[in-house]
Amino acid sequence: MKELPQASRVLELIIKGTKVLCGEAKKGVVVKTYYINTEALKKIKDTHTIKSYKKGIKRFCFWIKEYDVFIPQTSDKRHLIQTIQRYTNYLFYEKGYTAATIHTYIAPVCKGLHINMNQISKPRRTSGKRIRSRSEEKNKQGKQEVFNLKYTRLVEFQKRVGIRRLELKRLKGNDLVNDESGYPCVRVRRGKGGKVQLQRILSKNIKVVRSIFKEVGEEEKVFSDKEMRNHIDLHGMRADAAYEAYCYYNDRLKNEPEYKQQLIDELSKRWLKYHPKASMHSSSYRCFINECNNPKPYKLRGENIHMAKKKEHPTEYNRLALMAVSVFHLSHWRLSVTVTNYCC
Secondary structure, eight states: OOOGGGGOOOEEEEOBBOOOEETTTEEEOOOOOEOOOGGGGGGGOOOOHHHHHHHHHHHHHHHHHHTOOOOSSSSOOOOHHHHHHHHHHHIIIIIIHHHHHHHHHHHHHHHHHHHOOGOOOOOOOOGGOOTTSSSSSSOHHHHHTTOOGGGGGHEEEEEEEEEEEEEEEHHHHHHEEEOTTSSSEEEEEEEEGOOOOOEEOGGGHHHHHHHHHHHTTTTSSSSSSSHHHHHHHHHHHHHHHHHHHHHHHHHHHHHHHTTHHHHHHHHHHHHHHHHTTOOTTHHHHHHHEEEEEEEOOOOTTTHHHHHHHTTTTSEEHHHHHHIIIIIIOOOOOOOOIIIIIIIO
């Protein structure tokens, strides 16, 4: 593989190989370095993603060294695929890792070696196989810390806003703003993927959120490092806030016929704000609006139905209300992610 210029070397993966001596293949070590072009990562601004990929690659390199793995130095990628498959089997059968963890481990390796993950046989990630911190037997320390007075501000804020732990840690006193439609929002400067996000606040929660922001200066952190040092299940609270937001939008859509068009217009404004190069005539915009106007309910399938019934949540969702949650409160923009990870 042709080496990239020094400036384009973002992630590197070193593989042991074999070298040919006197026409015969003999065991030796040939260092072969693979690089990921910055083009593949140019849209990723979040340093956490880069660090995660580097960590995944280091784990793979350590496994190669530990088990003395050798890969023939040929242009045929079948040897690379076989090695990644062997690594995947090791993670599943010997380490006992879940499907989601295995995906996290092998994704950067496949990226670094330019191998399509579909070529690797691996356990399928499904909702039922996810280990949730919200379950009764998990994270007992975090469940106790929720009632500790020194975390009261954090807990009360998170229950009403629902952002990620790292985003909470970065919040400053001037991050309470209004969005393009005039609604109060918490500004997340570096959300997932390094993007700016505006997290809407439901009207009933504005008073508490404002009072917490007023306690700090504009350039001060809203939450101290000491407050953020805990085991509280903040992501579980994010899910609860998302479901509460869904109920709010769904109730309004049921009881206020005129609210449907208003909500679609607000979603349209947010879409155009985050897609400045697109227009209302673009196919992507039309696809988004068509999804908002789709009258068919979003129906759960498979294991999600069982999980929803267990939590006494609905098995069918209003698509427009779901889209509002996905865009305004989670910044995922995908209904499937919102339903699977937050509503059931």
